[in-house]
Amino acid sequence: MLKYKSIEELVAEAEKTGQKISTLVLADQAEQMELSEEEIYSRMEESFDVMCEAVRRGQDKNQRSTSGLTGGEGYKMMHYSQETGGGLSGSFMTMAMSRALAVAGYNASMGRIVATPTAGSCGIMPGCLVSLYEDKKIPKREIIMSMFTAAAFGMVIADRACIAGAQGGCQAECGSASGMVAASMVELSGGTPRQCADACAIAIANQLGLVCDPVAGLVEIPCIKRNVSGVMIAFSAADMALSGILSEIPVDECIDSMGEVGRSLPSALRETALGGLAITPTGIKLKEMVFGKES
Amino acid sequence: MNVFDIIGPIMIGPSSSHTAGAVRLGRVANKVLHNEKPVSAVIELSGSFAHTYKGHGTDRALLAGIMGYHSYSEEIRDALKIADQRGLHYEFIPTDIPGAHPNTARMHVTGDQGGSCVVEGASIGGGNIRVDYINGMRVDFTGERNTILVMHYDKPGLIAAVTNLMAEKYRDVNIGNFRLSRPVKGGEAVMTIEIDGMPPKGMIEDIKGIRDVTNAILIRAI
Numbered sequence: 029m030l031k032y033k034s035i036e037e038l039v040a041e042a043e044k045t046g047q048k049i050s051t052l053v054l055a056d057q058a059e060q061m062e063l064s065e066e067e068i069y070s071r072m073e074e075s076f077d078v079m080c081e082a083v084r085r086g087q088d089k090n091q092r093s094t095s096g097l098t099g100g101e102g103y104k105m106m107h108y109s110q111e112t113g114g115g116l117s118g119s120f121m122t123m124a125m126s127r128a129l130a131v132a133g134y135n136a137s138m139g140r141i142v143a144t145p146t147a148g149s150c151g152i153m154p155g156c157l158v159s160l161y162e163d164k165k166i167p168k169r170e171i172i173m174s175m176f177t178a179a180a181f182g183m184v185i186a187d188r189a190c191i192a193g194a195q196g197g198c199q200a201e202c203g204s205a206s207g208m209v210a211a212s213m214v215e216l217s218g219g220t221p222r223q224c225a226d227a228c229a230i231a232i233a234n235q236l237g238l239v240c241d242p243v244a245g246l247v248e249i250p251c252i253k254r255n256v257s258g259v260m261i262a263f264s265a266a267d268m269a270l271s272g273i274l275s276e277i278p279v280d281e282c283i284d285s286m287g288e289v290g291r292s293l294p295s296a297l298r299e300t301a302l303g304g305l306a307i308t309p310t311g312i313k314l315k316e317m318v319f320g321k322e323s
Numbered sequence: 324m325n326v327f328d329i330i331g332p333i334m335i336g337p338s339s340s341h342t343a344g345a346v347r348l349g350r351v352a353n354k355v356l357h358n359e360k361p362v363s364a365v366i367e368l369s370g371s372f373a374h375t376y377k378g379h380g381t382d383r384a385l386l387a388g389i390m391g392y393h394s395y396s397e398e399i400r401d402a403l404k405i406a407d408q409r410g411l412h413y414e415f416i417p418t419d420i421p422g423a424h425p426n427t428a429r430m431h432v433t434g435d436q437g438g439s440c441v442v443e444g445a446s447i448g449g450g451n452i453r454v455d456y457i458n459g460m461r462v463d464f465t466g467e468r469n470t471i472l473v474m475h476y477d478k479p480g481l482i483a484a485v486t487n488l489m490a491e492k493y494r495d496v497n498i499g500n501f502r503l504s505r506p507v508k509g510g511e512a513v514m515t516i517e518i519d520g521m522p523p524k525g526m527i528e529d530i531k532g533i534r535d536v537t538n539a540i541l542i543r544a545i
Contacts, residue, residue, distance in 0.1 A: 032324070053326065057325055057326050060325065061325055068326075071327060072326070072327075072330065074333070075327075075330050075331060075333060078333050093337075094337070094378065094379075094380050094400075095377075095378045134336070135336030135337050136336060136337045137336070137337075137400075138335055138336055138337065138342070138380050138383070138399060138400040139335065139336055139400075140333065140334070140335050140336075140395060140397060141333075141334065141335075141336050142330060142331055142332075142333050142334075143331060143332055143333075143334055143339050143343075143449075143450070144329070144330050144331075145329045145330070146339055146449065147334065147336050147337060147338055147339045147342075147343070148338075150336070153330070175326075175330055176326060178329075178330065179326035179327075179329045179330045180326065182329035182330070183324055183325075183326070183328070183329055186324065186328070186329065187324070191329070191449075192448055192449060194340075194448060208329070244375070244378060245371070245374075245375045245378070245379075246337065246375070246378045246379065247336070247337040247338050247379075248337070318377070318378050319374065319375065319377065319378065
């Protein structure tokens with residue numbers, strides 16, 4: 029059985045057996061949950077289907093958040109991508125941005141999403157994987173399998189550090205999501221288990237210290253746009269790892285560092301809405317618009 | 324922890340603690356009310372819940388749970404409207420429950436056959452909950468495991484009657500945690516039994532059949 033205490037353990041096991049990390053994780057999870065591999069796979073497939081549906085619904089022109097603070101970002105980016113032939117970053121990346129915005133926005137309008145690993149970072153994995161599925165035509169089965177690698181990496185992160193903004197800031201939510209999906213994308217692109225680990229390390233290192241400072245305490249500003257940053261960082265980390273660039277700091281040490289940085293963040297910067305963007309004059313004004321002056 | 328704790332749960336946004344956890348808290352009240360249709364819900368909100376419940380949809384989430392919906396039900400968004408259609412009167416009262424977790428709700432729910440319950444609990448993050456009190460009795464369970472609540476009168480031999488039934492008739496059931504709360508000797512009491520795996524078919528009904536047991540309910544794990 030796998031312990032999910034270190035990513036090194038997963039990489040070593042994959043190298044020893046010559047199997048993909050996702051294959052090992054699916055078999056292990058079936059054993060631990062006393063279900064068949066097919067049942068576990070189907071449950072993961074259901075999550076991917078929910079992500080695809082959330083992209084579609086969130087790209088609606090009339091999408092608005094429950095609070096009224098945000099809305100329509102996924103549509104705007106999609107429209108811009110189509111009108112300009114891909115804007116500055118190219119069609120593939122601008123559409124990935126649109127998908128991340130769509131899912132994070134759909135979450136803010138009380139839509140159905142998959143917490144990956146949390147609701148605040150729910151747009152990052154769909155932004156990446158739905159794009160590979162729809163625009164790069166990677167078969168669905170491969171995409172779903174790669175989610176087991178992402179989930180296993182997430183389990184290690186949750187164990188060694190944390191995945192909640194209230195504990196570790198945004199780096200624990202968006203940073204973890206980027207690291208997880210970067211590993212997925214390396215595996216999908218034929219990279220080695222070691223490269224999966226490097227991609228995760230680079231993605232986490234590049235979001236180290238990111239604070240959780242939601243305006244009015246709502247999962248909207250700056251969360252929705254940070255999902256886009258998470259997507260861009262995941263793609264760049266995966267590409268760096270696939271090109272042979274190494275993470276000088278091993279992934280488990282990056283994760284430990286993220287945990288340590290999270291613990292040293294003041295509580296004002298950990299989802300309490302008492303610091304950062306939340307207490308800028310405009311942040312406070314927006315809060316009063318939603319909740320009134322009293323609170 | 325398993326892969327679906329990381330990729331999952333599938334839930335209605337925007338917040339696992341303020342929305343998904345709130346639905347699950349509401350569902351506990353729905354279960355405690357047994358098979359009655361809720362007609363009135365007075366919900367006290369404490370801490371962060373009191374300040375931000377409208378923006379996060381915590382009010383709709385709690386009501387949806389009280390009406391029996393799940394944390395992944397699309398109906399949560401329209402829960403206030405659905406409550407009106409169903410004749411469920413509701414009121415939200417921001418309050419301060421001293422010493423309570425920042426995301427705490429105390430729900431006073433009445434059913435259409437005159438039954439009522441008070442459930443107090445907190446949403447403690449990631450959609451996880453902790454139920455603190457049921458009808459004023461300390462219960463303290465998280466819902467991470469399947470949990471059976473047995474309401475009963477405090478009589479000698481009753482704990483043995485319940486656990487013997489589980490041991491003899493349903494041998495595969497393993498109890499992971501057990502707690503008895505009994506505010507007054509001989510009065511109303513509640514057993515909180517957390518078990519590994521799913522309870523076998525018929526077990527809850529069998530427990531209900533035991534003398535001096537007034538109700539037994541299953542709160543499923545996430």
